[in-house]
Amino acid sequence: MNLESRKLVFIFLFLLVGIVFIGRLFYMQVIDDKWIERAGEVAKRKIIIKPPRGILYDRNKQKVVANKTYYNLMFVEDDIKDFDTVAFSKLIGISVDSIEQRFAQIKKSLDRRTRSKKTGNDTVVNDYRTYLPHAFLKELSANEMAEIATELPDFKGFYEHAISMRDYPSPHGANIFGYLNEINATELNADRRFYNVGDFIGRTGLEKYYEFSLRGQKGVKVILSSARGKRVDNFADGKLDTNAQQGPPLHLGIDIDLQAYGEKLMENKLGSVVAIEPSTGEILAMVSAPSFDPNMMVGTRNIRKNYRKLYNDSLKPFYPRPLAAEYPPGSIFKIIQALVGLQEEVITENTGFPCTQSLVGCHNHPPASNVAKSIQYSCNPYYYHLVKRIIQQGKEKSIFKDAAIGLSLWETYMKSFGLGIKPETDIFGLRSGVIPNVEFYNHWYGEYRWAFSTIRSNSIGQGEVKLTPLQMANLAAIIANDGYYYEPHLVKSMGDDGPLDKFLVKKKSMVDPQHFAVVKEGMRDAVNEPYGTARRARIDDIVVAGKTGTAQNPHGEDHSVFMAFAPLDNPKIAIAVFVENAGFGGTWAAPIASLMMEKYLKGEITNTYKEQRILDKNFIANDE
Amino acid sequence: MNRYAHKSEGWDWFTILIVAALLFMGIVNVYSAAFNPERPFIFDLNTLYGKQIMWIGIGLFLGIVISLIDSDYIRKLTPLAFLTVLVLLILVLFTEPINGARSWLGVGSMGIQPSEFSKFTTSLMLAYVIAQGRGKLISRKTLIAALTVVVLTMLLILIQNDTGTFLVFTAFFFVMYREGITFDPIILFFLNNIFGFRYKETWVGVHFIPMIFMIIFFSIITLYLTESVHTYSFLPGVDVKGWVLLIVSLTMLAVLVFFLVHQFAAQRSKKKIKSILVISYFIAIGYVGVVSYTYLNVLQVHQKDRIDLWLGKIEDQDGKDYNRNRALAAVGSGGFSGVGYKEAILSSPRSGHVPESETDFIFSVYSEEWGFIGSATLVVLFTLLLIRIIVIAERQKSRFARIYANSVAMIIFYHFAINVGMNIGIIPVIGIPLPFFSYGGSSMMSFLIMIFVLLKLDSQRREVLA
Structure with missing residues (x-):
């Protein structure tokens, strides 16, 4: 065999390998897209950018819920070099031991329990990575950060990271705005596409109801990430990036100054003030007393400090009284009874009833010779007679059957005034109040075993009937509007959009407009005429119409109730004030409502004596 | 000078x-x-x-x-x-x-x-x-x-x-x-002394080294490709099996080499090289067939797994095969230019x-x-x-x-x-x-x-x- 020809074997080998390599390279690089996808999987990393939350403005364009920049002190363990713990402990003001503890704590917080598929045993996996950033200190204020910032460059591996948190320029309206808290597991699982562990989410109030708008749209920044998870460059020159969009601003119907004033008046008292603009249904103020400074619930540091304290407070500052507290309305309920009576034609404007005090207690007043006077004097027996006519219309021979028919009819009236049903407004935590109906009494007494006399207390707003302060205010608005209302709501417009569609629907009560004049007359006289029960609600040069209530209750002193609207001929504000255990409605609730209306309509208080009397009064101290 | x-x-x-x-x-x-x-x-x-x-x-x-x-x-x-x-x-x-x-x-x-x-x-x-x-x-x-x-x-x-x-x-x-x-003496030793043949030399023994190389080379490529399925944009709806691809590639390679030999080889050795090429081609096809058949139909699952693991077909992308996987992704994402x-x-x-x-x-x-x-x-x-x-x-x-x-x-x-x-x-x-x-x-x-x-x-x- 010719050995020289064996060089061909070598050349053949070289050519074979060369051709196979070029073929393989052509396939990998030109034909097969698999590797480009794989490269993307390996090197592309999406950074989610969450915008600051939408801003809330009051009706006068004042910022009421804003954002403020806070700072997290971050570190990357791999980048920490020549760490002088003593100097660092001095800088951030914690002991050297605490620094070590904090590092250990961060590591431990990333422990995750997993169940082994093979053995079924729980094992702990730690997700801490030395090359990823972690927060050493969280939520430092700008001032706190400024103290550290100058010396921070001396500590390699530590850096500041700005975050956005809520800020309340005016420390009022906590029960309206609600607060944010770190997302919990249920909320996280409900929307994993948006939220991540550690995100804040609206927990109560408007923050919760408008969460989907306020949180905005997250942006995505696609970066080229190194094997150690660090940003190397923008991916594809940022072509795949999308910008984060801040949620639209919410413009509220709230007048923050009025809200603040209401909270001031209600200091040291328990109860609610709800003011509504009758022509739109916008809530002007909604005071829940006692309240708290919403800044107390910003960020985990504050929440950890304050939540338990507020939650355990015996006066329940978290309890949204205007929405959820169901009270017997007392005499303010007479207004609606009168309206139903007129509509049902069981009485006329000039029907008079004797003040038969043997039926139900009353106070001394001139005879209630017509509807207006019955309101002015708030005559209890008058309404006993009146509601008896509504309930027992004589359509059935049996008074029991007759009462059932009457009550059913009455119930539909009540519902048309938004009572006994949950308002469909833009806040959570609402209750429906109680309008007792046929089933309700059948359940209590048995079918056909009750009649008007059994349920007569309801005539004057006692007994089983219960209203929330929001419903009371809305009742005032309905009267001001001669029979219709818009669902009371907080948000006037969201960005460029008007209010939610459901707030543009005009809801009509079953009482025709012509019946309201006489009722309004009575309410005007209650405030402005002698023997009127609400004379403390009088405002010079503004005609106020109002109705007091004094709600008996099993918890002690009567509740002081008042509902009103003003001015009479062109109502701009309808209001309900409820002060728990404060006694007669005309004494406390009426002047508070009067001050609120004056403040709103005139912008100033003329009767400082009246104001001072309210401010000085402390019902909470009396209780204790 | x-x-x-x-x-x-x-x-x-x-x-x-x-x-x-x-x-x-x-x-x-x-x-x-x-x-x-x-x-x-x-x-x-x-x-x-x-x-x-x-x-x-x-x-x-x-x-x-x-x-x-x-x-x-x-x-x-x-x-x-x-x-x-x-x-x-x-x-x-x-x-x-x-x-x-x-x-x-x-x-x-x-x-x-x-x-x-x-x-x-x-x-x-x-x-x-x-x-x-x-x-x-x-x-x-x-x-x-x-x-x-x-x-x-x-x-x-x-x-x-x-x-x-x-x-x-x-x-x-x-x-x-x-x-x-050569390794011929060893092979001759076995053939002649044990099996009683009287060979002076064997082709296998003489060309043992390049033969081994070719066998290993083809075995790896065959095992690597035979089970895979390929789709091509110019053949919509057709799944090309790996072993089919191999045979097509081999044929294309043989035609290419045949053309090169025809054009450039010295006149006197042309015929010989061409016949070697044709014989090699059929041997290669046969070999690919045998290896593929054995791999796909004769081997037990665990035996296949062992081969796949060695070849890196079963990949632990982020573990053992991290380097290789990243390198392949880098090469593959280079594209044409x-x-x-x-x-x-x-x-x-x-x-x-x-x-x-x-x-x-x-x-x-x-x-x-x-x-x-x-x-x-x-x-x-x-x-x-x-x-x-x-x-x-x-x-x-x-x-x-x-x-x-x-x-x-x-x-x-x-x-x-x-x-x-x-x-x-x-x-x-x-x-x-x-x-x-x-x-x-x-x-x-x-x-x-x-x-x-x-x-x-x-x-x-x-x-x-x-």
Whole structure:
């Protein structure tokens, strides 16, 4: 065999390998897209950018819920070099031991329990990575950060990271705005596409109801990430990036100054003030007393400090009284009874009833010779007679059957005034109040075993009937509007959009407009005429119409109730004030409502004596 | 005087140009693969590119020194060089292992790897030992001496735990094959003494080395592809099975080679080569068929799994096969024309997704940045260089020079084939450098000296009487 020809074997080998390599390279690089996808999987990393939350403005364009920049002190363990713990402990003001503890704590917080598929045993996996950033200190204020910032460059591996948190320029309206808290597991699982562990989410109030708008749209920044998870460059020159969009601003119907004033008046008292603009249904103020400074619930540091304290407070500052507290309305309920009576034609404007005090207690007043006077004097027996006519219309021979028919009819009236049903407004935590109906009494007494006399207390707003302060205010608005209302709501417009569609629907009560004049007359006289029960609600040069209530209750002193609207001929504000255990409605609730209306309509208080009397009064101290 | 004038004529400029081109491309590529933005100056000796340039400088200096030595002295110095490196290979066994291998000798970063130089000295020594023998046939004594040289070095490298270099040393068996050393005596021994045949020689025995290579090569490719399914945009709705693809590829390759032979082969050997080609083609097809059938239908699941694991078909993308997977992704994402110089996404030093991207996986950086155009150019350059060295080898009158040249060709071929093969995923990960490309002082110097000695021997080829 010719050995020289064996060089061909070598050349053949070289050519074979060369051709196979070029073929393989052509396939990998030109034909097969698999590797480009794989490269993307390996090197592309999406950074989610969450915008600051939408801003809330009051009706006068004042910022009421804003954002403020806070700072997290971050570190990357791999980048920490020549760490002088003593100097660092001095800088951030914690002991050297605490620094070590904090590092250990961060590591431990990333422990995750997993169940082994093979053995079924729980094992702990730690997700801490030395090359990823972690927060050493969280939520430092700008001032706190400024103290550290100058010396921070001396500590390699530590850096500041700005975050956005809520800020309340005016420390009022906590029960309206609600607060944010770190997302919990249920909320996280409900929307994993948006939220991540550690995100804040609206927990109560408007923050919760408008969460989907306020949180905005997250942006995505696609970066080229190194094997150690660090940003190397923008991916594809940022072509795949999308910008984060801040949620639209919410413009509220709230007048923050009025809200603040209401909270001031209600200091040291328990109860609610709800003011509504009758022509739109916008809530002007909604005071829940006692309240708290919403800044107390910003960020985990504050929440950890304050939540338990507020939650355990015996006066329940978290309890949204205007929405959820169901009270017997007392005499303010007479207004609606009168309206139903007129509509049902069981009485006329000039029907008079004797003040038969043997039926139900009353106070001394001139005879209630017509509807207006019955309101002015708030005559209890008058309404006993009146509601008896509504309930027992004589359509059935049996008074029991007759009462059932009457009550059913009455119930539909009540519902048309938004009572006994949950308002469909833009806040959570609402209750429906109680309008007792046929089933309700059948359940209590048995079918056909009750009649008007059994349920007569309801005539004057006692007994089983219960209203929330929001419903009371809305009742005032309905009267001001001669029979219709818009669902009371907080948000006037969201960005460029008007209010939610459901707030543009005009809801009509079953009482025709012509019946309201006489009722309004009575309410005007209650405030402005002698023997009127609400004379403390009088405002010079503004005609106020109002109705007091004094709600008996099993918890002690009567509740002081008042509902009103003003001015009479062109109502701009309808209001309900409820002060728990404060006694007669005309004494406390009426002047508070009067001050609120004056403040709103005139912008100033003329009767400082009246104001001072309210401010000085402390019902909470009396209780204790 | 005449003699020296003659000498300068003998430099092989084709080889020099290709090597220069590879060195240039290598430097440019290391500058990207190991770029340090704080030290952008290319000659900065604190950077890998600065050092690489320094290594090339030292290599060139040594090369120039070598080119001043008469080739006869080179031959005479061979045993000394071989023994020196052998001592270093023994010394290295007493060092602390780095990455599991005891291959570094020296202090800190200025260490050398004797195993890199041993490829050069063993090439020389093998040539020296075989050339000592007189006559065309190899005596038993020469054979034993030659095997001792190779096997002894291989053993020392195996003890070092440097599998890559160990594998490269099997290149010398090809050189022995070229010199007529065969495994035929062993096969004849069995056939004649045990089975009672009376053969003088067997084709299988004589061509044992290239046969083994081809069998391994085809087996790996067949096992790798046979089960896979491929879809092509120009064949919508058709799933091409791997084994079909293989047979089609083989046919295309055979047609290509047939055409090349028809055009370029010498007239007298044309017919013979064509018939060998046709026979080889059918044997290859048959072999692919048998291997595929066995793999798909005969093997048990656990046996298949073991093969798949070894081939890297079952991948643990982020674990054991991390390096390989990232390197493949880098190469594959280069596309037709690459992502651009210093624009590598996966394999850039900044992103660091491909480990060892300045040494064993440097091809992935180059491929990602220069795309198919660049990587195909590199493959062509290496293939041309290898063929050229074979051409140089075959024009030597001296057996010493011929054996040495063939050794150089086969060693560079092994490095090229294994390194690029693992970067494109047809060979398991074996850590050896790509000649003239990978960062590394010992390998760079060793390859440069190798080439210089080759050029020197070639330049004086006419003065030597074989």
